[in-house]
Amino acid sequence: MTSLETPVAAAAADLQDERLVTPQGFADSIRAAIRRAKGGDLGMLPVVAGIVVIWTIFQALNQTFLSSTNLVNLAFDMVSLGVIALGIVCVLLVGQIDLSVGSVSGVAAATTGVVMVRHEQSLGLTILAAVGAGAAIGWLYGQVLNRFGVPSFVVTLGGLLGFLGTQLWLLRGENAINLPYDSGLVKFAQLWFVPDALAYAFAVAAAGGFLATGWIRARSRRAAGLSSVSLQWLSVQALLLAAGLLFAVYYLNRTRGVPWMFMLFVALVLIVHYVFTKTKFGRALYAVGGNAEAARRAGINVKAVYTSAFIMCSTLAALGGVLAAARLAAANQSTGTADVNLNAIAAAVIGGTSLFGGRGSAFAALLGVLVIQSISSGLTLLNLDSSYRFIITGAVLLVAVALDSAARRSRQAHGRG
Incomplete structure (x- = not known):
């Protein structure tokens, strides 16, 4: 080895490429963030900035917005939708979509009411039945996608309609099945x-x-x-x-x-984050979403990854439905309907998950649903109707997708994929 080669060999291996260097201090972190932003990797910066702007505006318009009481209510209200959005992140990572998460959550809520109230079963069996139904639905989606090649958009659109009918059938024409107020599930979602x-x-x-x-x-x-x-x-x-x-x-x-309910949501986010970043399955999700054919040639079972992603999505959607029913102390015909589907997808995308697959994180669900529920809470305090919420949420979603598209083109221009 010559004297000219020695300094390079002595340096850390990744210092030869600035894109691989781990920031070692505050100044290094700032420079790395600027470098990533120029390369199209914006990370969570846009959504964090958006939250700051939204909170600042609503606090200026109504001093109650950032009160402790309202923030506790916000923590409660974001959980059920946030859990559903966490499932959406799973399917978006592999470049697919699930339009039926609202209906799946409605089926889970109806199952909760039927098993707990009509059949008087234990809380554990009730949750197992509801969440198990969601997992079965996700497995079904995976089989239809893999065996028949039906696009996930079509499969889940059919599921949206079919499982909405299943929800109504389970309720047997009743507008709602009230859950016992003294049950642990309702207390968990309201009082603990x-x-x-x-x-x-x-x-x-x-x-x-x-x-x-x-x-x-x-x-x-x-x-x-x-x-x-x-x-x-x-x-x-x-x-x-x-x-x-x-x-x-x-x-x-x-x-x-x-709230313990909010702590459950945070725990789920951390668990899913660990799965995404520290497991072989998590790396396979990103690989399939980035390029399914390249992942297949690398030895990844792409069909199994698709099925697993849909199972995770539907299971979390079902859990979100159970929590929604617990929060309302009732399973009714409107659970999971209206704007639940679109808000869950919007939360995942606003939080930074790419619609093109291969990019996103579990924290996208947490940040995205915080944006949506903050808008809803702020407009409620201002006594404005839901029309404004739809308009503002739609505008925020459009900005998020536009930023994602621009960042994607910038990454390709800088050779970052």
């Missing part, structure tokens, strides 16, 4: 809050978990000869996260506190 001390402990644990996983990843990268984030910058990030979470808990605890 995380104890103050435990909520603070969760906030600290989340920051500690971020620090621990970041340190483990940095050590692994250094052992492999790659660049890694510095411990100092990682500690600063963890402290900022802890401060933000502790303040959020303190603010919500000024009234009722942090």
